[in-house]
Amino acid sequence: MPKVIFVEADGTRHEVEGKNGVSLMEIAISNNIDGIEAECGGSCMCATCHCFIEEDFSAAVPAMESDEDEMLGFTAVDRKSSSRLSCQIKMSDDLAGIEVNLPSEQN
Amino acid sequence: MSDPIIIVGGGQAAVQLCLALRKEKVETPVLMMSEESEYPYHRPPLSKSFLTGETDEDKLLMRPETFYASKQVAVELNTHVSAIDTSERTVSTAGGEKRFQSLVLVTGARPRQLPLPGADLSGVHLLRDLQHSKNIKNALEDAQHVVVVGAGFIGLEFAAVASGLKKTVTVFDMADRVMARAVSPAISSWFEKTHQGNGIDIRLKDSVSEILGESSVKQVKTVAGELLPCDLLLIGVGVIANDDLASAAGIECDNGIVVNEFCETSVADIYSAGDCASHPNPFAQGGRIRLESIQNATDQARVVASTIAGKKMPYHSVPWFWSDQGEHSLQMAGLSNSADQFVVRGDIESDNFSVFHYRAKQLQSVDSVNSPRDHMLARKLIGGQISPSLEQAADITFELKSLLP
Numbered sequence: 001m002p003k004v005i006f007v008e009a010d011g012t013r014h015e016v017e018g019k020n021g022v023s024l025m026e027i028a029i030s031n032n033i034d035g036i037e038a039e040c041g042g043s044c045m046c047a048t049c050h051c052f053i054e055e056d057f058s059a060a061v062p063a064m065e066s067d068e069d070e071m072l073g074f075t076a077v078d079r080k081s082s083s084r085l086s087c088q089i090k091m092s093d094d095l096a097g098i099e100v101n102l103p104s105e106q107n
Numbered sequence: 108m109s110d111p112i113i114i115v116g117g118g119q120a121a122v123q124l125c126l127a128l129r130k131e132k133v134e135t136p137v138l139m140m141s142e143e144s145e146y147p148y149h150r151p152p153l154s155k156s157f158l159t160g161e162t163d164e165d166k167l168l169m170r171p172e173t174f175y176a177s178k179q180v181a182v183e184l185n186t187h188v189s190a191i192d193t194s195e196r197t198v199s200t201a202g203g204e205k206r207f208q209s210l211v212l213v214t215g216a217r218p219r220q221l222p223l224p225g226a227d228l229s230g231v232h233l234l235r236d237l238q239h240s241k242n243i244k245n246a247l248e249d250a251q252h253v254v255v256v257g258a259g260f261i262g263l264e265f266a267a268v269a270s271g272l273k274k275t276v277t278v279f280d281m282a283d284r285v286m287a288r289a290v291s292p293a294i295s296s297w298f299e300k301t302h303q304g305n306g307i308d309i310r311l312k313d314s315v316s317e318i319l320g321e322s323s324v325k326q327v328k329t330v331a332g333e334l335l336p337c338d339l340l341l342i343g344v345g346v347i348a349n350d351d352l353a354s355a356a357g358i359e360c361d362n363g364i365v366v367n368e369f370c371e372t373s374v375a376d377i378y379s380a381g382d383c384a385s386h387p388n389p390f391a392q393g394g395r396i397r398l399e400s401i402q403n404a405t406d407q408a409r410v411v412a413s414t415i416a417g418k419k420m421p422y423h424s425v426p427w428f429w430s431d432q433g434e435h436s437l438q439m440a441g442l443s444n445s446a447d448q449f450v451v452r453g454d455i456e457s458d459n460f461s462v463f464h465y466r467a468k469q470l471q472s473v474d475s476v477n478s479p480r481d482h483m484l485a486r487k488l489i490g491g492q493i494s495p496s497l498e499q500a501a502d503i504t505f506e507l508k509s510l511l512p
Binding site: 026029030032034037039040041043044045046047067070071073074 | 119123126149151152166169170171173174177401402405429431438479480483484486487508
């Protein structure tokens with residue numbers, strides 16, 4: 001299975017396996033990675049699964065839809081150009097080895 | 108070993124408590140006792156994507172089973188707490204008595220039943236937990252004529268699902284508009300029209316007076332006297348707070364477990380949060396209310412954790428809610444019941460607009476249809492007690508974000 005590397009705000013790295021078709025948020029939750037809260041369970045309602053996608057993969061992740069774009073204006077840690085909601089990105093072969101940086105706060 | 112913090116309940120607030128207690132560096136052992144047979148799961152899909160098959164059961168779990176051990180939380184499922192002894196600081200279960208250092212009652216709420224003739228027939232459903240949703244999902248396979256009593260969030264979400272599955276759907280509500288307790292008339296009328304446009308028959312100021320059938324429901328009789336075919340009936344007429352356990356233990360209850368702004372009950376070291384907690388809410392002019400929402404459950408769980416950690420952070424979160432009905436997303440921020448003026452932002456004839464509610468010229472709440480940006484802005488504005496003027500709110504060219512610090 002392709003690998004995903006989650007990096008917490010304090011630099012702690014977690015290398016885990018991610019099944020294709022499963023969202024980065026779900027992969028983080030199922031591996032007990034703190035730093036993703038996902039209170040709404042992936043409904044794109046709460047902006048508590050904010051993450052930063054490493055530049056090398058910015059072209060490989062699917063483009064964001066307008067709802068996600070708007071929610072990202074209201075994250076606990078300010079949005080950067082690499083910001084995404086991890087519930088909206090599904091794992092695929094193209095994302096094998098992706099590094100996902102997590103913010104210090106989600107709410 | 109010191110006595111644990113015992114959590115009674117296994118819903119959204121319970122999971123958030125496990126996270127928040129450890130984030131607050133509280134190191135006391137935690138024991139979660141839940142009556143349910145599953146680890147805590149997401150409820151919103153139960154009236155929507157779980158029924159359509161879009162969300163599988165294994166995706167419903169809020170956290171994997173390993174999460175609890177990783178947070179030093181012991182979990183006892185299928186465990187009914189029958190009594191609390193507040194002076195001995197124990198809870199009783201079939202397995203005996205357990206002492207607690209702190210007790211957190213996150214017992215939630217249960218769906219209100221209707222005492223109608225025939226309500227015990229098979230084919231009559233309530234919707235709150237996973238088993239309810241599984242029963243309904245099975246029943247939907249063969250059902251043709253679906254009747255819903257109650258045009259609230261659950262009733263309308265389910266009606267939209269059933270209609271999407273090509274069932275004949277009729278929704279009853281005694282009020283003169285849908286979601287009357289929760290949203291403004293403009294929103295009610297937009298959803299009423301939209302659901303009707305999708306073939307759902309919405310009957311207001313009417314209800315079911317009798318459920319007819321031999322062992323399973325075959326027909327319903329309406330208050331207006333009509334007979335309708337029915338093979339699946341959902342009763343969605345609100346919930347009752349699960350405060351019986353607290354009340355029997357002498358903890359003050361009044362339509363829910365009474366707590367102060369720190370989520371403390373009338374008994375020291377006993378706390379409550381979520382659907383069951385009757386709390387003072389700054390967004391309800393300080394009045395005591397209960398809120399049935401994920402926002403309230405998670406934010407109050409954080410308040411409990413901070414109180415236990417000795418930090419005492421009062422509860423002052425902006426209430427927010429959502430309801431996905433068919434293709435449409437309804438999002439609400441703030442509480443609208445006391446509003447005296449409202450203004451529409453966007454075009455109500457389009458599928459994207461918001462209604463801004465004011466009380467004495469101060470923004471109270473915003474209901475948004477397919478407008479997540481308005482909703483998120485509203486949460487910030489209301490939380491910061493920032494009021495756009497009525498003219499600014501109505502003017503879509505005015506950038507509301509410019510009012511934020």
